[in-house]
Amino acid sequence: MLPYSSYILIALAALLVTCQAASKCPGISGLPGRDGLKGLPDSLASKRHDALANLKHRLFQLEAVLSLNGKIRKVGEKILASNGKKADFASALQSCEEVGGTLAAPKNEEENKAVMDIVKEHNQYAYLGIRKGETSGQVKYINGMPLSYSNWHQREPNGNGKEKCVEMYPDGTWNDKKCNMYRLTICEF
Missing domain, CATH: 3.10.100.10 (Mannose-Binding Protein A, subunit A)
Known part of the structure; x- marks a missing residue:
């Protein structure tokens, strides 16, 4: 059995993968640049963009580790x-x-x-x-x-x-x- 935190990470990874594929994530939509974060000062938009990019990178790393360990399988857009x-x-x-x-x-x-x-x-x-x-x-x-x-x-x-x-x-x-x-x-x- 996976630890509870692993299930959360799997669910977050699945959500991000699904959102990215469908381009329907509120506030994420392809990890927007400054244009996708209208109304935010440039410094906050840049920080948010960097944080989202880092989160995406970490989730894909965790997905890869879980796949290598046989804990999950990815097929198409499904996990x-x-x-x-x-x-x-x-x-x-x-x-x-x-x-x-x-x-x-x-x-x-x-x-x-x-x-x-x-x-x-x-x-x-x-x-x-x-x-x-x-x-x-x-x-x-x-x-x-x-x-x-x-x-x-x-x-x-x-x-x-x-x-x-x-x-x-x-x-x-x-x-x-x-x-x-x-x-x-x-x-x-």
Whole structure:
């Protein structure tokens, strides 16, 4: 399990990476120069710019160290991390949300492989941030968006409405499962 401070740093790194990619960070937007800090005296704008640049550099260093130690995996704009603990679906989701993330939900083959690598490393099935809706056969990401990618195991999903959650096997394939089972927690940021 990572120390609490590591989760904070992971969440901050993920936020900065996401903000930089989307260019939607209030007051950050690409680490602005003086033009992006209108209304501040030049000396304060310069100090703020330097502080933000230093913070960005430190966060990327920490991200690199955590990646080298196998604590996180970066895939595209996502950062994946696991505390190595097993929990039921609701508790796993809550654990991820408490540190600013959500349950890992692969949206393409590359992301699925990154999640699978963590599943293999821990040799445990993991819940995904995917659930079956009330309508039979309807599968969605937990944010309500329709599923855009899937990697179902042969003859899955087959829970006939009784298995609302989705787990990943060590081979990267998916299975519908009851939500009260204990599975590995993998978060995405």
